[in-house]
Amino acid sequence: MSNHIENFPLGKELTLNDSSNPLTIHTTSLSLTKQNHQIIECRLTFQVTPELYHRIDTEKLFNLKPEVRAPMSGGNFLPSGDIQIETTLQPDLLPQLLEKASTAEEAANYLLQLCQQPENPLTNKLLSTESWLCLSVKQQQPNGEVGYNTFWNYLNPSTINDPEATSEELSAGIVNFFQEWTQANLAEATQNATSEFLEGISSIFNELVDETFSDTEEDTTTNQSIFTAIVNFFESDQWQFVKIPETSALRLLFRGENGQWTCYAQAREEQRQFVFYSICPVKAPENKRLAITEFITRANYGMIMGNFEFDFDDGEIRYKTSIDVKEDNLSLALIKPIAYANVMTMDEYLPGIMAVIESEVEVKEAILRIEG
Template sequence: MNNNLEYCHLAVDLILHNSAQSSLTVRAIALSLTKQYNKLIDCHLAFRVNAQLYNLIETEGLFNLKPGIHNFKPGKFLPDTDITIETSLKPDLLPLLAEQATNAEEAANYILKLSQEQPEHILLSTESWLALSVKQQQESGEVGYRTLWSYISPANLSQIENSGEEIVQGIVNFFQDWTEANLSAKTQEAATKMLEGIDKFLTEFNNIEPKENPPTSPTDGKIFEEMINFFIADDWPFVQLPEQPALQISFQGENGKWNCYARAREEQQQFLFYSICPVNAPQDKRLAVAEFITRANSGMMLGNFELDFSDGEISYKTSIDVEGDRLSNALIQRLVYANVMMMDEYLPGIMSVIYGNVSPEEAIAQIETYNR
């Protein structure tokens, strides 16, 4: 296999953010790229954190350090010595990096530049990186652990059709090491927790959905093709979701930055576009947010806000059914720009309801007064 590995040594602070857009500063020490036949298939970032920050990372499951994915519990980490974490960029985000960098040094410089100029970029999100190992050097030797992701290799996850056996073998090896290390603490609770963590992550990672019968519409792939063509022509950087006719796009508005999703439904001959609010509504604010978006939706001519009561996710959706017609760039442009403009316009109101204890009625009134 023609793999080429490139290293770039670092010694610089890097600012990352979690899903709640809270920042955390790590000490980046190395970045490496792996290419196969000149195609980027892996990117590793190693950094150091103090014990306090590591405890936060572990508690909140940052860098996909999910419960139950350690191969064994480490020896006790010392409170006054830095801990080294090695991570790998999720494979579906590698094209974003490959567009900007041809070697490890350029990749490192690009990520550091984003840290200074676009701190909310998806490449700086802890959700975008998989923790491979956690280690601390002590006088008695190195202590720490590897995670499931180091056993199955993120590069394999991006090529499941060709790497299924390697992934299965990696999981088997992980189970063997985990069992040996936890033999004295064999409990059903621990085993169940680990299995749930593995299954949940792999499902989320690969966006696995129930398979439907292949569409037989004569416009197979046309909506997705038009969608791709529009975002390329309109200069919107995007990432295709694995094995789905859908794109993930980062958008910067005047009032914030958020992720958008464009989806083609070929069988139904529909195009959908979503803006996902950068913050979820806390449970105690969901009724207020529901009132806010109900008031906002009143009179909307194109699209509407939606609220997922299960997790507080707020989104704005625009869509079109083109059965018997064709999807054009002009139609896509209208739906996309109307969508992001509405999210940008109403985002301050959403934030004021969640964080400023402003009533939904007052928040809507402020927006309407400002935009007259």
């Protein structure tokens, strides 16, 4: 799936709003990213003086919280020379912009026009610093480029909100950012510091992708929507999730002791069924698929709640649990064991799967290490 980027050079002053004082920046370009002829992202790039960057840094404008910043690369910023900042518009505001623009030039001109209009809380939200997520901060110096990327450059909000995004894309972004952060902070990071970092990322990720279903009410009849029930459960259990558009399914992220992976919670309304999947974060390469087939067969023998599934064509491995409630209501108490038995099983068997894929461990030995 290829993306097409339409770029429009600006070179004009743009005044943005924050909680205290207006912020005037020198814009350099605005770009729109199209996927299958549909606009999925708007980026704004601008330059600021080191003094103005100090304010942005101190006040954490453009969502520049410490926990989303990757380590500095190339040195430190100099007190002279402009600093370039690239941002992306929050996905939930993109439709508002696209009501007035279908090209990068039209989008740029619309933002400039908003600056000249009277205060309007609705339209001026596009001009709020909180509405833009910083992707990178760079400064060109005599010895090269200095700066840093942010979490959103590794896992772009447009990817998070894309229902066709694969589990590999989501996992890779998080893992790459965390690895860079860990390598730079390992010498000084304590367990508490790492825990605070993960909590910060989790909170920010939750703010961006967690769907709000405040109008959803608990229905105690057997006609209750399966989807309503699973949304209520994952909200009350504080999971981070994304509702997949035009489906009755949620995409979730889960971190176990042995890894992190994508999960899917699916409602089959007509059949009155709830299905939960854990998608293994790695696919089996062709030369390991026979071995993984044996591993899955051995692992499934004796399974009570759920089973592993293996797509021999593309190497995807997943664990499935489900429940049928044709004559009953899908309560939170019924959902919980389906979800947690699933992720606990994937977490338990993941080291064995990785051992078979990445080393020459015999399948039987890998199973014995898990089951004893």
